[in-house]
Amino acid sequence: MCGISAWFGKNACERVYEILLEIQHRGHDAAGIAFLENGGLKVVGGNGFVWNAIDISKLSSHSHLAIGHVRYSTSGSYGGAYQPVLGSKKIIALAFNGNIINFNEAANLVLGKKSYLWDAKAFVDILEKLYMEHGNLADAMKEASYILEGSYSLVAVSSKGEIIVARDPRGIRPLAYSLGEEFLAVASETAALSTIGLEWKELGRGQLIYCQEPGSCSKESLGRVLKPAYCAFEYIYFLRPDSFFEGVNAHEARKRMGAKLAEKDYVEADLVAPVPDSGRSAAIGYAIRRGMPLDEVIYRNRFSGRAFISAPSIRRKVLLKKFQVIKESVRGKRIILVDDSIVRGDTSRHLVKLLREAGAKEIHLRSAAPPIISPCFFGIDMPTRRELIAYSRSIEEIRKYIGVDTLIYNTVKDIEESVGRPLCLGCFTSIYPIKVRIDKLELLFSKGRR
Numbered sequence: 001m002c003g004i005s006a007w008f009g010k011n012a013c014e015r016v017y018e019i020l021l022e023i024q025h026r027g028h029d030a031a032g033i034a035f036l037e038n039g040g041l042k043v044v045g046g047n048g049f050v051w052n053a054i055d056i057s058k059l060s061s062h063s064h065l066a067i068g069h070v071r072y073s074t075s076g077s078y079g080g081a082y083q084p085v086l087g088s089k090k091i092i093a094l095a096f097n098g099n100i101i102n103f104n105e106a107a108n109l110v111l112g113k114k115s116y117l118w119d120a121k122a123f124v125d126i127l128e129k130l131y132m133e134h135g136n137l138a139d140a141m142k143e144a145s146y147i148l149e150g151s152y153s154l155v156a157v158s159s160k161g162e163i164i165v166a167r168d169p170r171g172i173r174p175l176a177y178s179l180g181e182e183f184l185a186v187a188s189e190t191a192a193l194s195t196i197g198l199e200w201k202e203l204g205r206g207q208l209i210y211c212q213e214p215g216s217c218s219k220e221s222l223g224r225v226l227k228p229a230y231c232a233f234e235y236i237y238f239l240r241p242d243s244f245f246e247g248v249n250a251h252e253a254r255k256r257m258g259a260k261l262a263e264k265d266y267v268e269a270d271l272v273a274p275v276p277d278s279g280r281s282a283a284i285g286y287a288i289r290r291g292m293p294l295d296e297v298i299y300r301n302r303f304s305g306r307a308f309i310s311a312p313s314i315r316r317k318v319l320l321k322k323f324q325v326i327k328e329s330v331r332g333k334r335i336i337l338v339d340d341s342i343v344r345g346d347t348s349r350h351l352v353k354l355l356r357e358a359g360a361k362e363i364h365l366r367s368a369a370p371p372i373i374s375p376c377f378f379g380i381d382m383p384t385r386r387e388l389i390a391y392s393r394s395i396e397e398i399r400k401y402i403g404v405d406t407l408i409y410n411t412v413k414d415i416e417e418s419v420g421r422p423l424c425l426g427c428f429t430s431i432y433p434i435k436v437r438i439d440k441l442e443l444l445f446s447k448g449r450r
């Protein structure tokens with residue numbers, strides 16, 4: 001998962017930086033900003049959080065056109081690479097959220113070369129080549145949409161001062177924008193634009209915005225618009241609770257997921273506790289539906305990062321540091337512990353251990369998401385089946401592994417009803433909106449990762 005931002009108008013770098021801070025939760029492996037200055041595109045970026053990755057002294061104070069990216073690696077290596085990425089001829093810069101699953105075949109078709117390790121680099125080179133043929137970014141992207149398969153919400157700029165904003169034909173990832181008389185603002189999430197005081201709209205699937213001047217943008221169709229498949233995991237975990245995706249507020253959708261869990265649960269307990277922060281909305285929905293007290297018995301250090309989106313080599317370190325249990329609230333209690341999902345099971349297992357050590361009498365784990373049985377190739381870092389606890393284990397085996405007294409998951413139908421939009425549910429069903437060869441893509445997207 002990644003986040004993107006753009007600003008066409010005054011103080012572009014400053015505004016893009018500001019938006020990136022608001023979508024920092026979408027990735028903290030790396031961050032960058034590309035901007036137009038003196039007829040050329042420049043990129044500033046690096047590893048880590050926005051404030052570490054981007055040296056603000058290297059940004060332009062007078063550029064009118066900038067795009068930005070926060071990276072959570074789903075393709076290529078965890079460290080080193082960051083977006084926006086420049087095309088080989090340096091006339092296009094691209095920032096995108098998603099994954100292109102046929103990037104080497106597409107590069108072979110358009111560029112006659114098939115040796116890319118990273119989909120973002122292949123994407124920008126393909127777009128740049130098509131741009132040189134068409135002389136217009138919008139037309140280049142329209143053609144690219146017929147060649148590239150996968151998920152993408154993107155912003156791209158040319159050294160001639162054009163910008164495009166586009167969302168893939170199925171709308172797998174979210175994208176919002178705000179258009180004023182003298183500016184265009186773009187963010188992966190609506191909440192980022194609300195926070196900086198802007199009215200927003202969501203870009204529809206298969207739509208594109210093209211501007212040569214901030215005040216005169218056109219909204220067009222990519223030409224290729226397919227059956228919608230909005231990522232269910234955005235609603236379950238990724239979006240900020242105050243964001244909307246296809247008109248649905250994430251916090252409210254998660255509360256409905258929590259209520260669904262409560263409706264199938266008859267276990268007696270003393271309190272409901274969320275796994276902070278992403279289990280909180282579902283826990284609230286659960287507690288309201290069952291009329292039970294909700295208590296925050298786990299403290300999460302917000303500055304240690306999100307364990308799920310950290311590189312595997314540091315994930316365990318992040319995990320051990322980030323949670324503390326409040327013993328006084330836990331001792332002798334029967335606890336309903338609500339989390340958004342159980343991916344690898346390591347976070348849940350660790351928390352249960354901490355709760356037991358603090359004297360919890362019973363722990364009943366509830367997962368808002370159904371069991372995750374299949375990888376994601378569309379922008380969430382779950383590229384192989386073997387890392388998913390539910391791929392090869394029954395619910396009873398997972399319960400034992402995590403060490404809880406009972407374990408209940410929501411069903412796919414619960415998620416569909418809680419969200420009320422057409423969803424991609426591939427990681428829960430193995431049925432994807434795009435035809436995939438799981439074994440082939442597992443190899444492609446796990447290559448070079450550690």
Ligand code: SF4
Nearest residue numbers: 231232376424426427
């Ligand atoms: S496979 Fe799962 S995580 Fe990936 S896009 Fe579909 S719902 Fe989202």
